Amino acid sequence: MTAALICSDCGKPLNPNPRRLGTRCKPCGARAMAQSPAKREKCRIAMKRRFDEPGYKQQHVARCTAGTRRALKDNPEFRAMRAEQGRRVGLLGLGKEKNAAGSPARVTAGRKRTETVLAWCPVEYRDEYRRLVRTKLIRAPEARRMVEDMIAADLARYAATGVLPQSARLQAAAAEIEQSHNGAAEEAAGQGMQ
Numbered sequence: 480m481t482a483a484l485i486c487s488d489c490g491k492p493l494n495p496n497p498r499r500l501g502t503r504c505k506p507c508g509a510r511a512m513a514q515s516p517a518k519r520e521k522c523r524i525a526m527k528r529r530f531d532e533p534g535y536k537q538q539h540v541a542r543c544t545a546g547t548r549r550a551l552k553d554n555p556e557f558r559a560m561r562a563e564q565g566r567r568v569g570l571l572g573l574g575k576e577k578n579a580a581g582s583p584a585r586v587t588a589g590r591k592r593t594e595t596v597l598a599w600c601p602v603e604y605r606d607e608y609r610r611l612v613r614t615k616l617i618r619a620p621e622a623r624r625m626v627e628d629m630i631a632a633d634l635a636r637y638a639a640t641g642v643l644p645q646s647a648r649l650q651a652a653a654a655e656i657e658q659s660h661n662g663a664a665e666e667a668a669g670q671g672m673q
């Protein structure tokens with residue numbers, strides 16, 4: 480049993496503990512380890528090796544994303560803080576010169592954003608959802624409910640008739656657009672002749 484039972488850094492009395500290897504209390508021991516360049520280098524290498532293991536990084540990202548989502552949902556203060564941070568970063572306009580609107584990076588980012596936000600909505604129904612939100616000015620949750628009801632009704636119809644109602648609607652809409660284009664072209668041609 481060693482004699483001096485005080486922390487060598489802060490002088491706080493230490494309880495006898497056979498598992499204690501050094502001469503420091505817990506906080507001082509942690510601080511000394513965190514400040515040691517040799518220890519930090521060892522940690523850096525160990526962490527890098529860990530992240531190089533197949534699948535580890537993906538799992539780590541998934542855990543972090545899930546944690547953030549949970550906090551955004553359950554913790555209004557955290558949510559407000561993140562919104563404020565986002566607003567501030569957005570106002571900086573970072574990268575706007577390098578990646579102007581319409582640049583390939585922005586187009587890709589926009590597509591990915593749509594994939595995330597509209598992941599619940601099948602591709603064939605996205606224009607309908609956008610029409611409800613943008614033209615009809617229906618709020619997003621209500622519009623989503625309407626589209627989901629529409630999908631459920633369509634699936635029931637499909638089960639009964641074997642016809643996908645949305646395909647028929649899209650075909651009809653495309654035909655209508657083509658007709659109006661043709662009409663406009665004829666009109667333009669007619670005006671050109673006058």
Ligand SMILES: [Zn+2]
Pocket residue numbers: 486487488489490491503504505506507508
């Ligand atoms: Zn100490």
